[in-house]
Amino acid sequence: MDILILAIMLSTSEAYFFSPIWFSKRINTTTSTHQQGKLIPDLPHRWSRVAKSNTVCQTDQCKKAAEALLENMNQTADPCEDFYEFACGNWDKSHPMPPTESSWSQFDVANDKNLYQIKDILESDVDTTDPSPVSAAKTVYQTCIRRDTSDTKENLKPILALMSSIGGGWPMVSGNRWDDKNFVWYEASADVISQIYSTAVFGVFVTNDRKNTKANVITVDQSAFLLPREMLVKSSTYKLQLEAYKTFVTEVAWVLAKAAGSSDVTKSSLHREAEEMIQFEIKLANLASPQEMRRNVLRTYNPMTLRELQEWSDMAAPNQIDWLKYVKRITANLTLTFDWTERVIVRETDYVFRCIQLLQETSPRVIANFIHFGIVRHFVRDMTAKIHQLTFEFDRVLSGATNDKPRWKDCISTANSALEMALGYSYVQKHFDNSAKLAALEMSDNIKSVFSEELGKLEWMDSSTRELARQKVAAMARHIGYPAWYSNSSALEYYYQGLEVSDNHFNNVLESSRFKFSKNYKRLRVPSERDEWIISPADVNAFFNPSKNVIIFPAAILQPPFFTKDRPSALNYGGIGVVIGHEITHAFDDYGRQFDAEGNYAQWWTESTKETYLNKSKCFVHQYGSYRVSELDGMLSDGTTLNGVNTLGENIADNGGLHAALAAYRKQSAQHGAEPSLPGLESFSAEQLFFLSFANNWCETVTKESLLQTVLSDPHSPHRYRVIGTIQNSEDFPKIFNCPRKKVDTCVIW
Known part of the structure; x- marks a missing residue:
């Protein structure tokens, strides 16, 4: 997810x-058997009660x-x-x-049982009585299963084309062809939000207004990070994980650079740029508030207009961002209008202030590398076998798993991410x-x-x-x-109205991300519904x-x-x-x-x-x-x-x-x-x-x-x-x- x-x-x-x-599951400790207080089998225990x-x-x-x-x-x-x-x-x-x-x-045992039940649903033939979103989920899953993951340039064209359309492409992959004159960081960030529904420097999304839960409002928050924030802010303690991260970025960029035909890109240049990018992310993490500080609702409830947010940002560093243009670009494909009086909630005002200063001090190339690797990591399990393997090698350092998951589990995750309420519908119909x-x-x-x-x-x-x-x-x-x-069932079809799927796996992942973004932002001008479900019944x-x-x-x-x-x-x-x-x-x-x-x-x-x-x-x-x-x-x-x-x-x-x-x-x-x-x-x-x-x-x-x-x-x-x-x-x-x-x-x- x-x-x-x-x-x-x-x-x-x-x-x-x-x-x-995103790469981790709920976890726990194992314990050793207590050696004291052993009980004698087959005799009444002192704690036993009839x-x-x-x-x-x-x-x-x-x-x-x-x-x-x-x-x-x-x-x-x-x-x-x-x-x-x-x-x-x-x-x-x-x-x-x-x-x-x-x-x-x-939880995992119960979830694994569910996965097999959902697998049976997704691998069954399309039934004419199925609501169209259920049929669409089967298409997404089966397209994912059948996709070609061979390490060919052809299979990497979609991700390269997507990155080229955002800020002129990934500098690490483009080499000397990348031109910072074509790059405006907040425009690229806005495109990432609208195209793949992910964070880039800032998180900008629509949530309930915490003081008026019947209304929805644009919320600005600090970025999310691939590694736990604690690892980034204490990088000297987590050298193993940071080195694995750097290797991951370098090797993925190398695969894409070769596919893009960038002859001036070398492993040493990629290693240097990966280090610079991670150092920038470490600086962002140091600006971000730890989770324990974010449990105070009043502290993270800072309503203001876009004009006031602009004045706050300009105090940090003038002309680094135009917030009205930023919001308009995020919502360019939606029928929403904005002006400087638009009310927003800023979760972390200090982060915004210091982040704007950091952006002013950082080269556009480093910022672009950070934003574009965020795009790539969104699709790392949806590209070629080589990139998939690199992802698992990195994940193994963080999780300790010894084997990668089978493709069918990845594909269930893809189908569930795209149409979770449709899968929940079938699950309830068949197994509840x-x-x-x-x-x-x-x-x-x-x-x-x-x-x-x-x-x-x-x-x-x-x-x-x-x-x-x-x-x-x-x-x-x-x-x-x-x-x-x-x-x-017609309500389910209405829920997914506007989502189009096809026999192209990459497009299905991209389109489902765009659909979720659109669904989130369309809530902005309508009252909040108390009976809204936030999770699949499955x-x-x-x-x-x-x-x-x-x-x-x-x-x-x-x-x-x-x-x-x-x-x-x-x-x-x-x-x-x-x-x-x-x-x-x-x-x-x-x-x-x-x-x-x-x-x-x-x-x-x-x-x-x-x-x-x-x-x-x-x-x-x-x-x-x-x-x-x-x-x-x-x-x-x-x-x-x-x-x-x-x-x-x-x-x-x-x-x-x-x-x-x-x-x-x-x-x-x-x-x-x-x-x-x-x-x-x-x-x-x-x-x-x-x-x-x-x-x-x-x-x-x-x-x-x-x-x-x-x-x-x-x-x-x-x-x-x-x-x-x-x-x-x-x-x-x-x-x-x-x-x-x-x-x-x-x-x-x-």
């Missing part, structure tokens, strides 16, 4: 399992659930010492990580049991109700803030399974969108191990129930709490309650910031810990979600009575099974390289700590597992 699209989604939503790095029910569930679903839990468990570990190891210690043995992957989790949607609706009702009840027990929250918090919970909308308009994920106050659970996550009908509710509440609780809690994490019931940025907290909340959140920052990631010793300086600030929102959501789901399960259990136990797990109480189900959400194997990506830039903690942290803070867990009392610092907000 494109970096800009991810940036837009992250700016408006909090995800349960979302990675902001289940309340004397019956054992013997349905197929119960047997499968029990088998899955048992094969992942390491029962020689002490659950009171390391519950992640107890619940997931044998995950790597029962689920060996494929060589094409850099991490392998429950609507009873799962009804069950998820009921569970979300229960957990919302309990969350609201729990607000009444909070002594630190004053009554006026509590009432507004309850109103926010009550107003929270739910998108579960799939959008309502899926019932009408995606194994979940979201909270703070600007709409809506929780989103696509159909694909309503499957094992997260949810299965006809199994004990303890497993479903520990699985998908915790996910639901997590997303509800996002409305009250350090970021989501800044939005009101309508999704608008507003100061609805009293000062005293806000101050108490902020003090309580510092506990989570310290707790998670003290978790040491020993697996990275040797890659970084010994003693590497998590970033407690960057992960604060997800950590608050993890803890609140677990508490709310358990409270909702207890309420449901009190109404419906004791549940049967599971075969092979008869000694486990229902609430112990709840916690096992929760921990199994996060079972994972990971490479050190991918773990590094998470620690540096992911807003989620590595999987192991998502279990350890919540268990440490749970007042219920030690009682349920009969753990000895210990003096342990705990953090609780919700």
Whole structure:
């Protein structure tokens, strides 16, 4: 998925399992078996409790659930010492990580199953009853599969032609033929946004107005980077990755230069220019704000007119950019008009100011190289076999995967990027049991109700803030399974009106990017829709969108191990129930709490309650910031810990979600009575099974390289700590597992 699209989604939503790095997957640590506290097999464990029910569930679903839990468990570990190891210690043995992957989790297993189901859909013959977007998705996929990837000049003509049309081409490839007189950096940047819907120096896109969520507005933001910002700003620490990056740029440029017939281009000249380009990107990264600074909504909400933005830029360096011309060029192919009174939101005013100064000090050739490599990296998996191989070699340094993915997975990604809602439509039609949607609706009702009840027990929250918090919970909308308009195939056709696909793979990728750009900018003059879906129903994920106050659970996550009908509710509440609780809690994490019931940025907290909340959140920052990631010793300086600030929102959501789901399960259990136990797990109480189900959400194997990506830039903690942290803070867990009392610092907000 494109970096800009991810940036837009992250700016408006909090995800349960979302990675902001395009080349990386969610990652976690592996752990070794605890040697102390070993338990004697076949004898009662000190933490065991006799289940309340004397019956054992013997349905197929119960047997499968029990088998899955048992094969992942390491029962020689002490659950009171390391519950992640107890619940997931044998995950790597029962689920060996494929060589094409850099991490392998429950999410990946579920997603892999989905990929095969989608593959069957895309490889099936075109059905005359299919809506046209479904047929188009099949065309995109099958064209991708059949494409010629031989290393010929003919196959590189499309990318060379595209680059030639933007700023006179890529200087590194053109050699002495490139003329800076034909290059205006902001014109080239505008063309990149409109042609491939990506960032170039600035991100410029349309989002909800955070103070008026019913309106959409042009938003200006800092650039996105290929490497994590931390690697760029600490380049001396990450020499291996920076050298791999330089090699990647050099070798890709060499392939394209030969295809372009540039006889004056040499490997040494490319190496020098790649170094200059990366140094420029490092300077940009140093100007950019880290993620932890961007969680303050007020700081990143800077409304102004284009005229005011122009005056701000001119103070930095006169005549470096004409913002009105810039916006008009971006939207040249759309029926939109602008003047200097156009209102925009600038996320990072300091970045804009200092970036304009940097651009004035930088040669046009270096800027053009940076912009054009951004174009190339958008298509690196869509060109020849040689460039594809170079991409994998670079990716391997960053991710640790040993084998490249098969082409069919790349082609599913291409088809999904172009027509994700069409693939979601077919997925729902063929593979989704609507009873799962009804069950998820009921569970979300229960957990919302309990969350609201729990607000009444909070002594630190004053009554006026509590009432507004309850109103926010009550107003929270739910998108579960799939959008309502899926019932009408003509609505799907309307959604993709204007997208044309063909039997030319490169053109399909380009046209889908242009279509997404057009769809984004056409929102500018129309009211924002609260029921808009931001993700495909075929995606194994979940979201909270703070600007709409809506929780989103696509159909694909309503499957094992997260949810299965006809199994004990303890497993479903520990699985998908915790996910639901997590997303509800996002409305009250350090970021989501800044939005009101309508999704608008507003100061609805009293000062005293806000101050108490902020003090309580510092506990989570310290707790998670003290978790040491020993697996990275040797890659970084010994003693590497998590970033407690960057992960604060997800950590608050993890803890609140677990508490709310358990409270909702207890309420449901009190109404419906004791549940049967599971075969092979008869000694486990229902609430112990709840916690096992929760921990199994996060079972994972990971490479050190991918773990590094998470620690540096992911807003989620590595999987192991998502279990350890919540268990440490749970007042219920030690009682349920009969753990000895210990003096342990705990953090609780919700």
